[in-house]
Amino acid sequence: MAAPTSSTATSSPPRGTKRKADELEAPRRIRALHEDVVNKIAAGEIIVAPVHALKELIENAVDAGSTSLEILVKDGGLKLLQITDNGCGINKDDMTILCERFTTSKLKAFEDLTSIGTYGFRGEALASISHIAHLAVTTKTADSSCAWKAHYAGGKLAPAKPGQTADPKACAGRHGTQIAVEDLFYNVPTRRRAFRSASEEYAKIADLVGRYAVHCKNVAFSCKKHGEAGAGIAVPANASVRDRIRMVHNSAVANELIDLDVANVQYGFKADGLVSNANYNGKRTTMLLFINHRSVESTAIKRAIEQTYSTFLPKGGKPFVYLSLDIDPARVDVNVHPTKREVNFLNEEEIIELICDEIRTRLGKVDTSRTFMTQSLLVGGKTPSIAKAATTAEESAGIKTTTSQRPATSASRSVATQKPYENNLIRTDAKSRKITAMLPQAQRVSSPSREPGSDGVVYEYTDKEPTTCRLSTIKELRASVREDMHSELTDVFANHTFVGIADERKRIAAMQGGVKLFLVDYGMVAAEYFYQLGLTDFGNFGVIRFNPPLNLRELLEIGAAQAKALEPEELDFDWEQVVPAVAAQLTSRKAMLAEYFALEISDDGELLSIPLMLKGYMPSLAKLPNFLLRLGPHVDWNDEKDCFQSFLRELAKFYVPEVLPPEPTEGGITEDDEVADRRGELRRAIENSLFPAFKSRLVATRSLLKGTIEVANLKGLYRVFERC
The missing domain is CATH 3.30.230.10 (Ribosomal Protein S5; domain 2)
Structure with a gap:
């Protein structure tokens, strides 16, 4: 007997081993894959799981005009997946090529894909299933005296038992088609072992059947597990879409x-x-x-x-x-x-x-009324302060609440008794003490009869339908905002809790994001927010109407006088020509201003209205003359995109909260009533209007990083104290 040879001497090096140039083998020849391998690869792409096989079968059944589908599932569809319909059935002469690849009655030429209106069209579903499962088809057409049953394997007719003929056999059956898929992936053991549980696969199947049961009107659906008496999903054919959603x-x-x-x-x-x-x-x-x-x-x-x-x-x-x-x-x-x-x-x-x-x-x-579910409390129980704060906030917003009693569940009790980690405890109750209570307060003597109230503005609502903006320039400006978005900062604003105003002169407020405390330049944030609001609501602004109308030329003269007082005396500038030039510029474009920006100017040169950007917040009208004056030199009226961008930036500056003089701190000095009222109005608007608006609609751009500073981190503070 010959001596055994070393296997390592003749075998190729293991994968991943770098070979030297002189050890390289000759290039391998390219050859066509066997047809059976090709078909199994294609089947693996189309039928990934039992739910994909069922999706193809459901779509074929609906294409056949079925009004009733019965689905039977065993072991999550891996052991048995059976669907029975009452559609038009399959002609006996077509059963020979039924499971061959690319055989279909819905497509003749490639151009038909541009007008395809059916579910299936490629003729790959049954072919793919027959290569990875045992497939049996029983069908009966309207003009057939009996049903015909055939078995398939590898895309071809196959005998039901060894030794029998593979031709379709006559049998008893009702009108329609029944397709039974058994032992799915029996010849692909790796794919079959990848499925974790039958219940998980059945849940996917139930979800798919539920989707089509909701959508397919006038079609009855039934889906149940093998061996169970009742159906998991049962939808009658005459049910409406809303009733189908209720049943599913x-x-x-x-x-x-x-x-x-x-x-x-x-x-x-x-x-x-x-x-x-x-x-x-x-x-x-x-x-x-x-x-x-x-x-x-x-x-x-x-x-x-x-x-x-x-x-x-x-x-x-x-x-x-x-x-x-x-x-x-x-x-x-x-x-x-x-x-x-x-x-x-x-x-x-x-x-x-x-x-x-x-x-x-x-x-x-x-959304005119909202329903909130609240948990009833035991006798002697203490109402959580956060629930009180939420109720107060809803009542102040004018939202009707309907409460209903329901007993506390064991799950809710376990959540309530679970002790959180200390470094994750944060203040979220609006009734709790704010940071403004810790800051030194000015002693201001005021009239006891003056109390903070609403802005006193009367709002009217119209039936005007919103217009859809199709201007490419506005879409480009919106896209530039999205591209400049800072995701982390946007999340902070979207989930923040307003703490209080820290410095009115510098327009700085404190807000809480998670377990972090931030100081925010709300003037900078408001400028960006109102600019974005102008882009999203372009052409659909509200209107602030003046009654009586204001003289545009007089407003521009006031603005010119204010600007002249701020300019250096040595600057040689002809202010007398500014007012008529800006007035003529605005008047000549009054149609565009009224249509896009709700800024209306009459033929007589009177200012009728300005845009209303945010309900519950009124900008300082003392800034109106300067705003109108800046529309002349600071808006590019020659280019459409630059015009819209510069105008909206100027409008955002007009809406930014103004800086008020500091409160008097010396005893006995009283503040002017008008300034005091405006201060109270601004404080309420910043807390109740601006920051909630930031929370709901602001896309924080990278430029806002300069105006947002993290000053405290609860987890970081805990790490500091742990060292002590």
Whole structure:
């Protein structure tokens, strides 16, 4: 017997080992893969899990005109996945090529993809399933006297048992088709072992069936586990969409839904559906999205809708959205994902913006009352101060609250008794002592009859429909703001708690973000906020009307006198020509100013109105003459983009809170009543209007980093004290 040879001498070096140039082998020849390998690779791309196989089968059944679908699942679909429909059935002559790749009745030429209106079209679903499972099809057409049953393996007809013929066999059966998929991934052990549990796979299947059960009108759905008497999902054919959501999800969702309907001829789309109102908020977003009746996912649409709801829902609250988009098939590419989970369509950004605007409008119309659930307290129990503060805040905002009693659950008791870490304890109660109480207060003698009140402004509401801005220059300015966004600072403002005004002369306020304390230049932040507000509300501003109207030329003369007093005397400047030049410039562009900025000027040269940017906050009208005067030299009237940008910047400066003189600190000195009233009004507006507005809509740009300083960190302080 020959001596054994060393295996290491003849085998190739292990993977990852660098070989020398003289040890390199000859280049390997390129050869075509075996057809069976190709088919299994394709099947692995299309059928990733049992839920993907079921999605293809459901779509085929609905395409066949079915009005009833019965789904049976065993071991999460890995052991058995059976779907029975009452559709048109499959012709016996077509059963021979039923499971071959790229066999379909819905597509003849590649150009048909531009007008595809059905779910399936590539003819890969049954072929892929037959390569990784045991597939049986039983079908009966209307003109057939009996049903026909066939088994498939590897895309071809296969005998039911060894030794039998592979031809379809006549059998008893009802009108329609029944497809049974057994032992899914039996020949792909690695894929089969990757599934963790049957219950997890069934949950995915139930979610998919629930989506189509909500969307497919006039189609009954039934889904149950093998061996169980009752169905997990049961929806009758005559149920409405709202009732389908109630059956699939729950009544709490269905009772808080509002209709959504938006269409646009220019972009060739129509959207309808049901979305939750402000009374509903879940732990995570539930979005049932269908594009041309195909269940898909879209991160861009989901993120935009969540951002829209963030203004209406409490922190952490998520909406429920059922949205069906019908888009011109010529604008949609459905063949971009193996499982058809994603699609591409034209004008995506514009369509999303229109949908979010409609959601915002609908929420604004129905959000006239809010319902809050409160927990009843035991006798002798102490009401938490945070609950009192929340109730006071809602009452002061004029929001009606409806309370209902419900017993405390064991989960809520366990959360209440869980002791938090000390370094995570932060103040969030508005009733607690603020930082302003620790600062030295000026002793001001005031009249006891004068009390802080509201701004006294009467607001009127009109039925004017909001206009959609389609100017490319405004979209570019909005995009530049988004590109300059500082994510971390934006999150701080979105989740902050206002602490108090630290220095009125320097316009510095304190706010709390998490366990950190920040000092903020609210003048700088307000300038950026009002500029962004001008971009988002462009062409849809509110109006502050003057009664009687103000003389534009007189206001400009006052502004010129103020500017002249601040300029150095040695500066040679002809102020007499400034007023008529600015007046003529504004008057000649009065149509544009009125349409875009709600700044109305009459033919007689009278100022009728200025834009209202934020309800509950009135800018200082003492700044109005200077604001109007600066519109002449500081606005670029020759370029559209620069014009809009410079005008909105000047408007933002006008709305920035002004700096008031310091309060008198010497005893016996009283402050002017008008200044004192304005000081109180500004303090209330900064706390109750400006900072809540920053919280809901501000996109913090990198420039605001200069105006935000971290002064304390609770966790950092704990580390300092731990060393002592």
